[in-house]
Structures are given as C-alpha cells and as structure tokens.
Amino acid sequence: MDALLGSIIEDDQDGDNRLSIHDSTEVSDFADPSSYDTDGDGYITEFDFFLKHFDTASSPGQLTQSELEAGMSTLDAQQLLALIDTFGSPNRAGYNDGVIDQYDRYAKIRGEIHIAADVAGWEAGAATSGHYQDHLQGTIVPGHNDTPLTFQSSETGEYELNPEQFDVSSFAALATDDFLAQATANAANHDPSDSDSPQPLGNVVTEAVPFQATYPYDYYDRPVYENMVFRNVKIPKGTNALFINCRFIGVTFIETELDNDDPDYNYAGMQDATGAQKHPDRFVTIDGTDVYDTKTVANNIRFHNCKFEGGVVTDVPEEYTHARNKVTFTGNSGFEIEGSAELSDAEKSLYQRSSLLAPQYSIEMGTFVNPYDSTEVIKLSGTIVAGLIDMRGQVEIDGQLLTTFEPVSDTGPVIGDTSPQFNTTLGYFGAADGDLETEPPTNGLGVIKVRYNKDLPLPDGILGPVEAVPLWDTYFEGGKR
Ligand SMILES: [Ca+2]
Ligand SMILES: [Ca+2]
Ligand SMILES: [Ca+2]
Numbered sequence: 001m002d003a004l005l006g007s008i009i010e011d012d013q014d015g016d017n018r019l020s021i022h023d024s025t026e027v028s029d030f031a032d033p034s035s036y037d038t039d040g041d042g043y044i045t046e047f048d049f050f051l052k053h054f055d056t057a058s059s060p061g062q063l064t065q066s067e068l069e070a071g072m073s074t075l076d077a078q079q080l081l082a083l084i085d086t087f088g089s090p091n092r093a094g095y096n097d098g099v100i101d102q103y104d105r106y107a108k109i110r111g112e113i114h115i116a117a118d119v120a121g122w123e124a125g126a127a128t129s130g131h132y133q134d135h136l137q138g139t140i141v142p143g144h145n146d147t148p149l150t151f152q153s154s155e156t157g158e159y160e161l162n163p164e165q166f167d168v169s170s171f172a173a174l175a176t177d178d179f180l181a182q183a184t185a186n187a188a189n190h191d192p193s194d195s196d197s198p199q200p201l202g203n204v205v206t207e208a209v210p211f212q213a214t215y216p217y218d219y220y221d222r223p224v225y226e227n228m229v230f231r232n233v234k235i236p237k238g239t240n241a242l243f244i245n246c247r248f249i250g251v252t253f254i255e256t257e258l259d260n261d262d263p264d265y266n267y268a269g270m271q272d273a274t275g276a277q278k279h280p281d282r283f284v285t286i287d288g289t290d291v292y293d294t295k296t297v298a299n300n301i302r303f304h305n306c307k308f309e310g311g312v313v314t315d316v317p318e319e320y321t322h323a324r325n326k327v328t329f330t331g332n333s334g335f336e337i338e339g340s341a342e343l344s345d346a347e348k349s350l351y352q353r354s355s356l357l358a359p360q361y362s363i364e365m366g367t368f369v370n371p372y373d374s375t376e377v378i379k380l381s382g383t384i385v386a387g388l389i390d391m392r393g394q395v396e397i398d399g400q401l402l403t404t405f406e407p408v409s410d411t412g413p414v415i416g417d418t419s420p421q422f423n424t425t426l427g428y429f430g431a432a433d434g435d436l437e438t439e440p441p442t443n444g445l446g447v448i449k450v451r452y453n454k455d456l457p458l459p460d461g462i463l464g465p466v467e468a469v470p471l472w473d474t475y476f477e478g479g480k481r
C-alpha cells in the first residue's frame with residue numbers, strides 16, 4: 001500500500017488517486033500493469049490489492065467474512081464486509097450478496113472534490129505539509145467526463161454558505177408552544193405501573209460532553225424527559241436536557257444566546273468529572289451582565305431513541321462554541337417525516353428540505369462505543385446543516401451535508417494554530433490521528449453512508465446564493481411563431 005501511495009504521489013496525472021493501466025505515465029512503475037488490476041476496472045487501486053491480499057483458494061475471486069478474519073477481528077470483518085457489500089444502489093451487480101468481489105468496486109468517493117485552496121497551500125500549510133495525497137487518500141471515481149479533483153475551484157466560492165445566510169425566524173415563529181407546559185402535561189399522564197408511560201419531571205443525570213468520549217471536555221447535569229410527545233415546541237436557553245424515547249412533531253426549535261463570541265464562552269462554567277469548576281475565573285459579559293456559567297444561556301441537548309416528525313432547528317449564534325451549543329443524537333434516533341400522519345403534505349415537504357437546520361451548532365451523531373449495535377442506528381434524510389458535525393457508528397444520510405463553520409487560527413473558539421482540530425469527523429479516529437475527543441472502540445469500525453441526492457431542494461431559510469438558468473425555448477416575443 002505504501003508503494004502504491006508512492007506511485008500515486010509520483011505518477012497520478014488526474015487526481016483520482018488511482019492509476020489508469022491505459023496511461024503509460026501513470027503506470028510507469030509497473031512492468032505488467034494489467035496483472036495488478038484484480039477487479040478488471042482498468043485502474044490500479046487500493047481495492048485491487050485488498051482483493052488480492054485476502055483472497056484464498058477456498059473461493060477464488062471472492063472475499064468472505066472468514067477470509068477477512070485472517071487479518072482482523074470478527075466484528076471488524078463483519079462491518080467491513082457490510083460497508084463494501086452494500087454501498088451504492090441496491091440494483092447494482094453484487095449488492096449485498098454476502099461476498100466482496102470485482103462487482104463491489106469500492107471507492108472512497110463517487111463524484112467530484114472541489115477545494116478552494118491551491119495545491120501549494122495544502123503542501124506548504126502548517127496543518128498538512130508534504131504531499132496532499134498523504135492526507136487525501138482513497139479512490140475517487142468521478143462521473144463520466146467529470147473531473148475528480150479540482151484545486152482553487154471557483155465552485156466552492158459560489159456555493160459557500162455563511163451562518164449569516166441562514167434565517168431561521170420562520171421556524172421560530174412556527175414553534176409557538178411552551179416547552180415546560182408541554183412537559184408538565186406529558187408528566188401528568190405518568191402511570192407508575194407502565195414503564196412506557198411519560199416519566200415524572202425532576203430526574204437529573206450527569207454526563208460527559210461529548211457523550212461517551214474518552215477525553216470529555218465538560219460535564220452537564222441534564223434534566224431527563226422520557227416517553228413524551230412534544231409538538232411545535234421551543235426549548236428555552238439553558239434547558240440542556242436529555243430526551244429519551246420522545247417524539248417531536250412539527251418544528252423543534254432550540255433557543256440559545258446569540259452573543260457568544262467571547263473566547264471564554266466555551267470555558268465559563270466548564271466542570272470536571274467531580275463537578276468542580278475547571279475555570280472559576282473565566283466569565284463573559286452579555287447585555288452588561290457578567291455570566292460565570294454560559295450553560296445557563298446556551299443549549300446543549302441530547303436526544304436518545306427519539307423520533308422527529310418534523311424538523312430540528314436552532315438559533316444561529318454569532319460564533320461556533322462546541323462545548324455550549326451542541327445537539328447529540330444517540331440510540332435509534334431518526335426522522336419520520338414521509339410517513340407522518342400528523343403533518344400536511346406542505347409540512348412534509350417543508351421538513352424534508354430542512355430536517356436538521358443547526359447552522360452554528362456542533363452536531364454529534366452515533367455512538368463512541370458500540371459501532372455495531374443494532375440499537376444504535378441513526379437515519380437522516382434531506383439537507384443536514386450544522387456548524388460542524390461528527391458521525392460515528394452506524395449513520396445513514398440520504399441527502400446532503402452542509403457545514404458552516406470555517407475555523408481560522410486565533411479567531412473565535414480557535415485558540416492559536418489549532419484550526420485542524422475543528423473538523424467534521426466521519427468514523428473513528430484516535431487522538432494520534434487528530435480526534436482529540438476519543439480513541440477508536442475495540443469492537444468494530446462502524447458503517448457510515450452519505451448518499452447525495454441532487455434532486456433535493458435546499459432548506460428554507462437560506463438567503464443565497466441562488467442561480468437562475470434561462471430556458472430560452474420557453475419564451476418568445478413577437479406574435480405567432
Ligand atoms: Ca489517475
Ligand atoms: Ca482495478
Ligand atoms: Ca458483493
């Protein structure tokens with residue numbers, strides 16, 4: 001694999017991180033290039049070496065789970081097989097047939113990558129340095145006649161979305177109902193003999209943030225709301241709740257203080273595992289008042305086993321403050337918009353466009369510890385908007401993912417030259433690989449799929465940019481034609 005990467009760095013001409021056996025420059029290191037093309041797709045890729053490495057005489061040309069187990073744990077083998085065997089369209093050849101073979105042509109990305117920076121910026125930048133391929137690995141398979149990788153892309157500028165471009169006021173206006181009144185009404189239906197009934201108010205749990213992280217940076221005392229139904233609800237600042245097995249209908253609007261650009265905002269009120277204050281001297285000033293605990297004005301929420309027949313929308317604070325403004329989804333949480341009996345057709349299409357609209361929020365999805373637990377599967381559809389997002393375990397997104405936070409050294413929450421620590425994380429990485437929150441679990445890899453749906457309209461509340469394409473044939477002046 002190291003030799004292949006070396007050849008790609010030296011000889012790949014088009015940036016797709018694979019070597020075409022029909023391009024003599026790309027395969028100049030190989031005496032007999034086609035002999036390395038195990039899957040017969042005309043390219044030498046990681047996948048060819050993977051197929052060859054694990055294949056045995058027991059089922060030539062096909063990798064079974066037991067063949068993979070020669071090089072990894074049973075759970076890793078199970079999940080890697082599932083990941084590669086079930087990517088893409090269920091109608092493709094070789095889909096979910098229980099083996100990995102030439103039909104399961106794994107690629108890291110199918111489509112195009114556009115990068116605003118130039119190559120020199122990547123190769124000389126403090127965050128990366130060296131060859132960009134050391135940091136951007138895996139086969140890219142573009143569509144027919146498309147370009148796999150474009151540096152200095154003007155398209156990234158055209159479609160750049162800043163937090164200021166999101167207007168969530170129409171959603172806030174829909175969330176008319178009082179949170180505590182709804183919670184109190186739910187709790188009134190508590191039946192001590194029925195554990196599925198709404199649980200009484202007043203239960204509190206203390207948990208780490210991020211939840212289950214090996215290296216949490218804060219702890220919260222969360223009020224627990226269990227087995228409840230909420231409708232068009234506005235969750236007030238400072239609620240910091242844990243919702244278990246709750247159903248949310250319509251818009252769930254999460255309020256937070258907008259004035260959060262003080263560098264101490266993340267730190268004021270931060271606690272250690274014993275509950276003691278980590279930075280008792282830090283505070284921020286909001287509307288002329290000194291606030292020593294910003295938990296009281298922000299909202300850090302966890303939804304466990306919750307279903308949403310509608311959208312989750314947050315206020316858009318000035319700055320990204322991941323310790324304070326965070327929404328975490330765990331358990332079997334997901335959106336159930338299409339089949340909802342509660343929503344009108346117009347509401348369904350509204351929330352399908354905007355199932356999660358959290359422009360400056362930190363979003364955490366999935367589990368840090370149970371990558372292959374069937375009770376830990378998150379399913380989302382539509383356009384997901386977050387400040388930054390971390391997805392671990394088993395997550396499926398059918399739609400698209402937009403993140404709004406651009407980390408800049410010594411600006412806002414980014415202390416010093418730590419901008420690479422503010423990233424979107426898909427899957428498990430250890431601290432040595434730059435994920436300072438956790439270490440990979442020992443029991444598997446997880447399966448994350450992001451399937452872009454180009455037909456999906458962007459969510460309401462985006463103020464721009466809009467592209468108008470003239471359809472000349474549809475307009476004519478000057479009488480009969
Ligand atoms: Ca190539
Ligand atoms: Ca190949
Ligand atoms: Ca297969």
